[in-house]
Amino acid sequence: MTSKTYFIPNISCMHCVMNIKKRLNEIEGVESVEGNAQTREVKVEFSNPATEEVILQALAEINYPAEV
Ligand SMILES: [Cu+2]
Structure with missing residues (x-):
């Protein structure tokens, strides 16, 4: 399992975190999503078939691109 923490400048409140959690949890292989x-x-914990590329793309698609 891989654990990655992303800084997402567009987060402004708990609703943003909830939207992100909802979207990332739809990805097969994503095991946990915690946001502040x-x-x-x-912080995203994931394993196959989820990849960092898929996660970063999903974040960008919902207008919460991660700063990497
Ligand atoms: Cu918000």
Whole structure:
């Protein structure tokens, strides 16, 4: 399992975090998503078939691109 923490500048409140969690949890292989609206960080734990590329693309699609 891989664990990654992403800084997502567009997060402004808990609703943003909820939207991100909802979207990332739809990805097969994503095991957990934790977000913090204050630090604007989201921690994602995932394994195959999920990849970092898929996660980053999903974030960009919902207008919460991660700063990498
Ligand atoms: Cu928000």
